[in-house]
Amino acid sequence: MTSVAMEYGLLLAALLFALGLVGIMLRRNLIFVLLSLEIMLNAAGLAFIVAGARWASADGQVMFMFILAVAAAEVAVGLALILQHYRRYNTLDADYASKMRG
């Protein structure tokens, strides 16, 4: 039973990751890009948990906590960047970022 659950768990993680990737590639709205990034990070964490459950070890959960820290830092920086983008261009369209010239 556990091996079946592990296969389906990894399949679920892969599907969620693919959905996040599709979201990043299809959406132009920066908020949605960041949301899709969250979905992808979460899917990666799910894969770690499934693997940790398969071998009954705590390492997978430890890795998930690191992913959680990365996600929190990434969201803070990303949202600050989105705020700046919006103040500068008055839109959330990611294409406007190509107007940036250092």
Added chain:
Amino acid sequence: MTLVFYVASAIALLSTIMVVTRYNAVHALLYLVVSLISIALIFFVLGAPFIALLEVIIYAGAIMVLFLFVIMMLNLGEIAVQKEKEWLPKQMWIGPGILSGILFVLIVYTLLQGEQQWAIVEMIGPAEVGAELFGPYIIGIQLAGLMLLAGLIVATLLSKRVKFKEKTEKENK
């Protein structure tokens, strides 16, 4: 318990598809919260109760609220109340509500099973995770702390209001 796993997976996939296809950011956030909670239930069934709690508290709680704050901030100055009415029409609650209802039934079913049958695999509690975290992975904890500090500084710096040149303002109009 395998049934709980499959139903929660189906809800996670369904709500994630809804997240990617919404036009409105707040609706997408609602569905993403449902997705995260169903993944938390999967963690619970997979024998990681501590991580399930963290998923609900940090992901579905803190990070999603951060997103919500920024979405609200971006629309500040416009006709905020009317905007909010458009954002949350009454029928918008139906989709996430049904999915959350199914999740609620699932968790009641799980809790009624008795303590021994919560997980389909061996349960690994917070004590073991903590021992691992502050044992061999202590350097990772310190690095994560440094990274969070760096993230805090960068976010504070970036969210300051800076004056742009008149030129860029005119270019956009």
